[in-house]
Every structure is written in structure tokens, then in C-alpha cells.
Amino acid sequence: MSRVSKTIKNAKVTTFFFFITSAIGFYSRSIFLSRLGDDFIGLTATLQSFLSFLNLAELGIGSAMAFALYKSLFKNDYDRLNELLTLIGYLYKKIGKIVLFGGLLLSLFFPFIFKDTTISLVVIYYVFYVCLFSTLLNYFFNYYLIILQTDQKGYIPTAYLQISHITKICLQIAVLYFSNSFILFTTIELITLTIYNILIHKKIKKEYPWIKFFNKGNKTLLTENKGIIAKVKQMFVHRISGFILKSTDNIVIFSFVNLQSVAYINNYYIITGSAAALLSNFVTGTGAAVGSLVAEDDRIKIQKVFWELMSLQHYIGGLLFIGLYYGINPVIGLWLGEQYIMEPHIVTLILVNVYIDKMCAPITNFINAYGIFHDVWAPITEGVLNLLISIVLAYYFGISGVLIGTFISVSLITLGWKPFFLYKNGFKKPVFLYWIGFFKLLLSFIAAFMLCKFLISSFININQESWILLLVSLTQVGIIILIVYSSIMYLVNPGFRELATRILKIIINAFK
Numbered sequence: 001m002s003r004v005s006k007t008i009k010n011a012k013v014t015t016f017f018f019f020i021t022s023a024i025g026f027y028s029r030s031i032f033l034s035r036l037g038d039d040f041i042g043l044t045a046t047l048q049s050f051l052s053f054l055n056l057a058e059l060g061i062g063s064a065m066a067f068a069l070y071k072s073l074f075k076n077d078y079d080r081l082n083e084l085l086t087l088i089g090y091l092y093k094k095i096g097k098i099v100l101f102g103g104l105l106l107s108l109f110f111p112f113i114f115k116d117t118t119i120s121l122v123v124i125y126y127v128f129y130v131c132l133f134s135t136l137l138n139y140f141f142n143y144y145l146i147i148l149q150t151d152q153k154g155y156i157p158t159a160y161l162q163i164s165h166i167t168k169i170c171l172q173i174a175v176l177y178f179s180n181s182f183i184l185f186t187t188i189e190l191i192t193l194t195i196y197n198i199l200i201h202k203k204i205k206k207e208y209p210w211i212k213f214f215n216k217g218n219k220t221l222l223t224e225n226k227g228i229i230a231k232v233k234q235m236f237v238h239r240i241s242g243f244i245l246k247s248t249d250n251i252v253i254f255s256f257v258n259l260q261s262v263a264y265i266n267n268y269y270i271i272t273g274s275a276a277a278l279l280s281n282f283v284t285g286t287g288a289a290v291g292s293l294v295a296e297d298d299r300i301k302i303q304k305v306f307w308e309l310m311s312l313q314h315y316i317g318g319l320l321f322i323g324l325y326y327g328i329n330p331v332i333g334l335w336l337g338e339q340y341i342m343e344p345h346i347v348t349l350i351l352v353n354v355y356i357d358k359m360c361a362p363i364t365n366f367i368n369a370y371g372i373f374h375d376v377w378a379p380i381t382e383g384v385l386n387l388l389i390s391i392v393l394a395y396y397f398g399i400s401g402v403l404i405g406t407f408i409s410v411s412l413i414t415l416g417w418k419p420f421f422l423y424k425n426g427f428k429k430p431v432f433l434y435w436i437g438f439f440k441l442l443l444s445f446i447a448a449f450m451l452c453k454f455l456i457s458s459f460i461n462i463n464q465e466s467w468i469l470l471l472v473s474l475t476q477v478g479i480i481i482l483i484v485y486s487s488i489m490y491l492v493n494p495g496f497r498e499l500a501t502r503i504l505k506i507i508i509n510a511f512k
Contacts, residue, residue: 021162024169031173033263033336039119040182042259045250045266047128051103051135068228069150070369074295078210081147084228085211087221088143091232096139103132117259123182130190137197144204144211156207157200164196234373237380248387249402256394256402265399267340268347271328272320272354279316290362294369302366303427307437307495309362314441315489315496317358321351321445322452322481327474330464342399349403356410359441363418370426378421382413437495444492448485455480 072080107128114124138145148156171188175181205213222229250262293305325348332341367373386409393401419438423431460476463469489496 021165024166031176036176036180036182036185039117039259039263040123042254042262042266043114043117043119043124044127045262046254046259047124047131048250051128051131068371069146070295073151082210082212083221084225085144085147087225087228088146090221092139092143096136099139100132100136103128103135119182126183127186130186133190134193137193141197141201144213145200147208147211148204153207156203160196160200160203164192168192231371231373234376237376238373248390249406252387252390252394252402253399256391257398261399264340264342265346265350267332267336268328268342268350271331272324272350275320275324276316276354276358279319290365290369294366299427303429304495304498306362306366306427308499309365310359310437311441311489311493311496312499313358313361314445315485317355318445318448318485319481320358321355322449322485323474323478324351324354326456326462326477330462330470330474333464334467334470346399346403349400349407353403353406353410355445356407356415360410360414360418363414363422366426367418367422370422372421372425375417375421378413378417382409385409385412437493440493441489444488445485448481448488451488452481452484455484 068084069081072084107125110124110128111121114121117124145157148154168189171192172185175184175188205211250266253261253265290305290309293302328347328351329341329344386405388405389408390402390405393404395401397404419434420431423429423434456477460473460480462473462477464473486500490500491497
């Protein structure tokens with residue numbers, strides 16, 4: 001199966017489950033908030049952030065190993081693949097023990113960390129240990145999932161995971177109709193997760209019969225793969241930055257504001273995450289496809305694909321920003337109630353960070369594919385800046401300060417430094433070529449946003465009286481955005497024009 005075919009299959013499976021899980025997720029969120037309360041929902045988000053900190057011990061093994069797996073898969077070198085999987089298993093089991101010890105140690109401080117919450121410590125410990133157990137399953141048993149992702153077969157774990165997730169949510173909703181037990185609610189998650197892990201492991205054994213499962217690794221593997229281990233160490237630093245950027249926000253908000261605010265902002269993240277997942281289905285699996293492309297080392301083709309992905313990700317980020325700018329608060333108001341709507345400036349900051357995250361995705365994918373992680377100063381700087389600025393500004397401005405901290409640090413390092421690093425060490429080309437294309441894409445977005453804002457304010461009245469009327473209003477908004485933004489992108493950006501032309505040909509041929 002070709003890279004394009006695998007990418008399309010990943011997109012089909014992800015899109016299919018997206019609509020099901022989104023409908024169930026939005027329905028269940030309102031039930032969970034009303035039955036379990038804002039504090040419990042905020043608690044689970046905070047505990048997940050603590051676990052993300054513990055997962056720093058993972059060291060970025062998966063990302064560092066991926067570039068080596070790409071080459072071996074491309075050559076069908078099964079002996080080398082088994083050696084790499086054995087090394088991954090050896091490292092993951094060592095790390096799993098560290099995570100287990102760290103989790104137990106961290107839990108000793110819960111009476112002090114959560115001294116002001118009304119939720120029982122028994123519940124807090126139980127929820128945390130269930131989350132910890134789910135993390136340890138991946139370290140000790142299902143690290144083989146990396147081969148599916150590398151081989152662009154992410155649709156397989158997606159299908160299994162989403163079926164498990166849907167089952168879990170339905171059971172939890174049923175339980176809450178009869179009991180508001182936090183323990184029973186969390187136990188369902190434990191059971192469904194265990195079943196998922198058993199089933200996916202059996203599927204991997206069937207899909208890759210050549211894998212020698214549970215080979216016992218040893219220190220000899222470390223000395224024989226010093227180059228990979230060096231990259232693992234470099235990725236550790238990058239993981240720290242990723243954690244600080246994505247996981248400390250909840251902790252800082254909890255520390256400087258309250259648990260309810262964590263729940264409030266995560267309501268917005270659910271919507272932005274769901275919308276991003278829907279649009280990103282078109283690029284599902286492209287990370288692995290890029291790895292395979294780089295392994296071929298066709299420089300002209302690499303540049304062509306890079307700018308196609310850049311234009312596509314800018315387009316997706318722009319659609320998300322403009323669409324959610326008009327739709328997210330009305331949806332929150334009808335879905336959960338007016339009391340859950342946050343201030344406009346907070347919403348704008350959330351959407352700006354979503355847009356930046358999308359536009360940076362191709363840079364990250366190509367850096368990972370080339371296996372160039374030696375700029376360890378960059379993630380350290382980014383992480384320290386983000387944390388310090390977020391803490392200082394959170395003291396004065398609350399949630400807005402945290403979001404501004406993320407914006408400043410990402411703008412300086414991910415937007416500023418990473419393109420230079422990729423062009424110098426990966427593409428071997430002058431970076432001004434990147435900035436010419438980048439500003440074309442950015443100006444296309446700004447022009448589209450200004451024109452859409454004028455047209456929508458002039459001709460559209462967003463009706464929030466019912467879901468049907470809101471859907472009609474947002475559909476009208478969406479049509480304007482698609483026509484305006486697509487037209488500007490097509491006229492101004494060659495990468496988008498080439499990609500759109502190719503997609504249209506595929507659609508026409510499919511109908512023929």
C-alpha cells in the first residue's frame with residue numbers, strides 16, 4: 001500500500017470515529033459536569049498533567065527511534081527492526097519502573113497539594129492510580145504500537161482505541177444515572193483500558209508475524225546503538241519543553257486561580273481539539289509519510305511535499321481560528337450554559353495558540369524525520385520562558401497570563417528558531433526561502449480573516465436561540481470562510497494550488 005493510500009485510509013478511519021466520539025463526547029461532558037461537578041472534572045485534568053510530568057522519563061524514545069525504524073521498514077530489514085524493538089522494550093521497561101516509583105512518591109504529597117479541595121483523598125488517590133496504571137501498560141506491554149505508527153497504520157490503534165472509548169463513555173453515562181460514585185466511574189475506565197490493551201496486542205501479533213515478542217534486551221544493545229541513544233538523550237530535553245508548553249498550563253491555573261477554572265478552560269480545549277481533529281484528518285499519518293519520504297532522499301520531492309504540507313496546515317489553522325472565533329462561545333453557551341463562557345480576550349488567545357500549533361506541525365514532522373535533535377538549548381529556553389512568563393503573568397492576569405506565556409515562548413523558539421534549524425541541518429538551504437513562503441501564507445490568513453469579518457458582520461446574524469438556528473448560522477459563516485480563504489490561498493500560494501489541483505483530480509477520477 002502506497003504512502004498516499006495509507007494516509008487516505010488513516011483519514012477515513014479517523015473521520016468515521018470523529019463524528020461518533022464527538023457526539024458522545026459533547027453529550028457526556030455536560031452530564032459529567034452536572035453529575036460529578038466542576039471540581040472533579042478539574043481534578044482529573046490536573047492529575048493528568050501530573051502524569052505528563054512523570055512521562056518525561058519516557059525521554060522521547062519513540063520520536064528518537066522513529067527515524068531509524070523508517071529506514072529499516074523501507075528496506076524490509078526485519079532483523080534490524082526486531083533489534084530496534086528489543087532496544088525500545090528494554091528502555092521502556094526501565095523507564096516504566098522510574099514512572100512507577102515517581103508516581104508513588106508524588107502521591108505521598110497529595111494531602112498537601114489538594115488540602116483545599118472538597119473531594120475525598122480516597123477518590124483522588126484512586127483516580128490517580130488508575131491513570132498511572134494506564135500509563136504503565138504502555139511501558140511494559142504495548143510499546144510495540146510504535147511499529148504501527150511508523151508503518152502508517154495508525155488507523156488500527158485508532159479504531160481499537162475509539163471503540164474502547166465509546167464503550168467506556170456509554171457505560172459511564174449509564175452508571176451516572178444510577179449513582180454519582182467517583183470510584184465506580186473511574187473503575188469503568190480501568191476495565192475498558194485493560195481490554196483495549198489486550199486486543200491491540202493480539203492485533204499487532206497478527207499484523208506483524210515476524211516480530212519476536214518480549215525479547216530480553218541487555219546493556220550490549222545500548223553500546224551497539226550509541227548514535228540512537230544520543231538522540232534519545234537529546235529528545236529528553238525536547239520532551240521537557242513539550243511538557244512545559246502543553247501540560248503545565250493546568251497546573252499553573254490550578255495554583256494561581258482554582259480547579260473550576262481548569263474545568264472551564266478545558267471545555268474550550270475540548271471544542272478546539274475536536275474541531276482540529278476533524279480538519280486534521282486530512283493529514284493523519286503524514287508524520288510517518290514524511291519519515292518514509294526523507295528515507296528516499298529525493299530533495300526536490302521533499303521540498304515540494306514540505307510546502308504542500310505547510311500550506312495545508314496554515315489553511316487548517318486559519319479555518320479553525322476564523323470558524324471558532326465566531327462559533328465557540330455560542331456553542332459553549334448552548335451546550336453548558338452562559339456561566340461557562342470565558343472573556344473574549346481569553347478565547348482569542350486560545351485560538352491564536354491553536355493556529356500557531358497547526359502552522360508549526362510540518363517543521364516538527366520534518367525535524368523528527370531527519371532525526372536532528374541536537375539543538376537542546378532551544379527547548380530549554382522555550383520551556384523556561386514559558387513557565388516563568390506564565391507564572392509571573394498568571395499572578396497579575398490569571399488565565400490570560402498563562403496563555404500569553406505560551407504565545408511568547410512558542411513565537412520566539414518554534415516559529416523563529418526551528419525553521420532555521422531545519423533548513424540548515426535538514427534541507428541544507430538558506431532559510432530566507434522559508435520566510436518568503438511563510439509570510440505569503442500568514443498574509444493570506446490575515447487578509448482572509450479581515451474580509452470574512454467584514455462579510456459576516458454585514459450579512460450574518462448568528463442566532464443562538466436553539467441548536468438548529470445556531471447550526472444554520474454557523475453553516476452560513478462556514479460557507480463564507482471556505483470561499484474567501486480557499487480563493488485567497490489558491491491565488492497566492494503555489495503549494496496550496498498544487499495540492500488542491502491534485503486533490504480535485506483524485507475526486508474527479510473517483511467519480512469517473
